[in-house]
Amino acid sequence: MDANASSFKIILGSASVARRKILAEMGYEFTVMTADIDEKGIRKEKPEELVMAIAEAKAEAILPKLPVGHYKMDAEPTLLITSDQVVVYEGMVREKPSSKEEARQFIKDYSGGHAATVGSVIITNLKTGFRKGGWDKVEIYFHEIPDEMINKLIEEGTVLYVAGGLIIEHPLILPFIKEVVGTTDSVMGLPKALTERLIKEAL
Template sequence: MSNTLILASQSPRRKELLKQLGYDFTCVPADIDESVLSSESPEQYVARLALAKAQAIAIKHHDDVVVLGSDTSVVFGQHILGKPESLSDCHTMLAMLSGNTHEVVTAIAGVKGQRFEVVIVSTEVDFKTLSEKEITHYWHTGEPQDKAGAYGIQGIAGQFVKQIRGSYSAVVGLPLYETAQLLSTFGVKSSMTTD
């Protein structure tokens, strides 16, 4: 009997990626405060949020339930770029990323009863140089509004990306390899599990 799995997210992208791995799961979004604490590194920030999301859901369930939490941040220098609230916000973020290399840091957290484990995956992304017109046009597609760093690599913005070093699926929001490894340590089986 495999453990019941809950994804602590409503993200259609995370849902799709977890489905790709062949898991049977339900989605329950966690409502937590996502403010960055002072002197917190991007790695500490995503790890704390991924764990907080998973724990917020796990506390409401039996100890045999495994909860998977995840959080992704786009990082430029030491700036953690959240979701843009306006066109001007989007301009500021994408102008920073334009022609530069940035980092996408994703944390995944597994929680089962008192046990928890957090894994952090970091990917470098190289952007082409973007014109102001391109940024404005992109904003009006509606794609950047709910994305950290104001872009979605799996959508229209894929054409801005010259190269990545690391996990593509982590940039989308859920690192496939690391997620499968983490869930197997919690005894969660997928349709791909062979034993």
């Protein structure tokens, strides 16, 4: 537990269960707010720029819903954490599969190959207005994934709801993960080390 965890509050600007779990694992207490934005309306050339722009847009969408005046007068600062993540395969950004067929194609591509996740974290200090962000990249290498296993994954359905159809902690996929260069928490949506560093910088 962070020694000064009691001297500030956190709002997690995400509906993601995985992000809530990771932030709780880090020892923080927080409230949750979600941003309703059109992510597909945001386009950037580079995946790193895209995830930063979307995390920023989420913060901008949440701010008007908050009584920012109160936070400015509060003795203790409140930090708003927003983040985003995409999967990158052969230089192309992959979003959630639009169909079972697309999900199947995505996973076939990963079989015996590799993909990367690029995730962003932006922290806004609501008391001071200070905002700082960063991104983190993880490379994931796969063994060959048999067709029947791909079919099972599609039937089970979780892969249809995640960026790039990519889940590494799934029991059906785990045996086919050859190597992860980076941290699992980052793949799951919230890089702990980056988040920790940005929290310290924002205070």
